[in-house]
Amino acid sequence: MNPIVSVSELTAELAGPRPPVLLDVRWQLGGPDQRPEYEAGHLPGAVYVDLDRELAGPPGAGGRHPLPDPEAFGAVLRRAGVGAGTPVVAYDGGLGWAAARLWWLLRWTGHEDVRVLDGGLAAWLAAGGRVTADVPSPAEGDFKPNPGAMGLLDADGAAALARDGVLLDARAGERYRGEVEPIDPVGGHVPGALSAPTTENVAADGTFRPAAELAERFRALGADGSAPVGVYCGSGVSGAHEVLALAVAGIPAALYAGSWSEWSNDPTRPVATGPEAG
Structure with a gap:
């Protein structure tokens, strides 16, 4: 599977019979928190995921962003509506780094159908994509992490x-x-x-x-x-x-x-x- 998806491909998939779960991973090194930007406007249906608090463990001897506890990570993804076979697309508002972190974590924990939106939010907006301030409440997913699928x-x-x-x-x-x-x-x-x-x-x-x-x-x-x-x-x-x-x-x-x-x-x-x- 190609690990990236274009805006046009994503638009078609969102209108199809098996739309992916969208995860907004906007993040800025050293802050500030990007949730206000998410709440001001995001891809319709996208759920916000916080990199510092949900895609990393507490900083310390293992680095500034050590891997999160797999069970805690799984709980975050289930709350976002991710199931074992659910297609997932992650995006962010910058260089794609935060979205790639989520892609890697999902792949490492055994989820096979995850991609990054190529060009992120900027590409979506440049193509005329719609954004909304509505915050979704997805149904609980059943994703269970099984670490070790990536090196x-x-x-x-x-x-x-x-x-x-x-x-x-x-x-x-x-x-x-x-x-x-x-x-x-x-x-x-x-x-x-x-x-x-x-x-x-x-x-x-x-x-x-x-x-x-x-x-x-x-x-x-x-x-x-x-x-x-x-x-x-x-x-x-x-x-x-x-x-x-x-x-x-x-x-x-x-x-x-x-x-x-x-x-x-x-x-x-x-x-x-x-x-x-x-």
């Missing part, structure tokens, strides 16, 4: 993959090089990781580049099927977006969910700086 790395696994496979750093290049670090305690990257900003996976309008272009980009970074691939970022959000881009290109990849926010908080972990993998 997941811990810190040791990420270090091993950087040595023996392909570990991609989805953050901005200046953070990878250690020139700036606005959030985490130490700048730089996991030794052996390759810089691959996820912002380069999308066009100027926020939609994904064609699958063939993405595949060529990742092949140039060594993700050519000859070795396992992993991704990390700052806290497992934009990294999920890169895993989604790899999926569009037909390349399976694991996510290091703790990412740099976990790695950099452990003083025993080595740190590389500069443009080279190290």
Whole structure:
């Protein structure tokens, strides 16, 4: 299944016999809360999901956005009307990172029919899509999480993959090089990781580049099927977006969910700086 869906495809599906559940995952790093924006206008029928509180556990040693408790995550999705076989489409109002986080979590916990709206809310509005302030009350779903369906790395696994496979750093290049670090305690990257900003996976309008272009980009970074691939970022959000881009290109990849926010908080972990993998 293509993990992204266009506005025209979604419009047709919403009018069809098996419309997907829509999940609005608008989010902004560091706040403010985006629920007021959701309440002011969202895709008809969409349910709001809060990334910080519902798609992540409490921040701590495991990073700024550690994985949520699977049972708590399942309860959130059931309240949103998600069932085991319910098609789901997630969208956000920005770069697609938050929607990709929800896509990854649903895929990791065993839900197979989930996609991200390509270009998000901006693409929907640009195509003349309608929004509403009506907040839906969906019937309870029956989704039960079964974690393990997507590759997941811990810190040791990420270090091993950087040595023996392909570990991609989805953050901005200046953070990878250690020139700036606005959030985490130490700048730089996991030794052996390759810089691959996820912002380069999308066009100027926020939609994904064609699958063939993405595949060529990742092949140039060594993700050519000859070795396992992993991704990390700052806290497992934009990294999920890169895993989604790899999926569009037909390349399976694991996510290091703790990412740099976990790695950099452990003083025993080595740190590389500069443009080279190290």
